Amino acid sequence: GREVTEAEEEAYFFKLSPFADRIEKLLLETDYLQPRTRAVELVNNFIKPGLEDLCISRTTFKWGIPVTFDDKHVIYVWVDALSNYISALGYLNDKYDDFDRFWPADLHMVAKDIMRFHAIIWPAMLMALDLPLPKHLAVHGWITFNGQKMSKSLGNVVDPFVLGERYGADAIRYHIMREMALGADSSFSNEIMINRINSDLANGLGNLVSRTVAMVQKYFGGTLPTERESGEFDDDLIKTATSLRAKVDDFMDKTQL
Known part of the structure; x- marks a missing residue:
């Protein structure tokens, strides 16, 4: 109920545009994502108009994962949430040792309201890390x-x-x-x-x-x-x-x- 005001905040961004062509081919030229109509929808709505970079940090609060090279920033949602899929298996930590056993996943199933994050942002993150993608993504x-x-x-x-x-x-x-x-x-x-x-x-x-x-x-x-x-x-x-x-x-x- 409060008045909306413009605000500025320093933030780091993940540059998605270098991965646009690879992700478009992944969605349209393979059976990676089902149903097919969702793949076409994602390409038309997000990739064809120009893939926008993703804000990945915030400075207006302290709760969250600190950015190691800049302690004023904490990691913003989706980067930390998506990385849980591999960090929970042991990627880059010595607490768990299941990464080689369970990754890549055979099938990743998500709801339609979060398909953009799992079909575009998550593959781009894995490509940037030179890690294999889940073998298939199903959107229900x-x-x-x-x-x-x-x-x-x-x-x-x-x-x-x-x-x-x-x-x-x-x-x-x-x-x-x-x-x-x-x-x-x-x-x-x-x-x-x-x-x-x-x-x-x-x-x-x-x-x-x-x-x-x-x-x-x-x-x-x-x-x-x-x-x-x-x-x-x-x-x-x-x-x-x-x-x-x-x-x-x-x-x-x-x-x-």
Whole structure:
């Protein structure tokens, strides 16, 4: 509610422009970022207009990581936050020794509101350090609850452990894959969850299994006849089943769930 006033402050900047071409190629010419629409959005909104340098220090407060060569400055957010991904593994410190074991990450998954920092600034930092980038970056949408973004400040966060106890882990996994497409916002409520479980799993899959078992019991005494030989239909079914794992692995590698 206070009046906005202009202010000046001495600060250090991270020069991003030298990395613009490399990051643009990373986003547009590789499968680094999924979904593809987000990569195009980032390039058009931030790289094409000219990549602006990033303010990385402040002098108006003392809380934070001191700049080693200038004690008047402390590191400003995002540089310290992003570097946690490698410093927590042991990069340039002797407290942990997991960096070589776990870096680079196979998949980095973030929400759409922080994708610029993870798809542009973080790769530029790693390029400047001559360190490998995460192998893939997946950007997901927001999960809304009763039409609002879930957040701790709003107090509308749904505890996944409570959901697991109520519905079971497999039902939650199915609901996420069925209702929450990567990159798009999705809505959650207990009513949506229950309706999906009832319609797809109980009524759809449950009825299919029930009818199949009933027919096996009615016509074959609950067992497969020993004299039956496999036919063309069986071969097609076996081929489909054996090839399914490779397809699933490929879709998971591409975060196309």
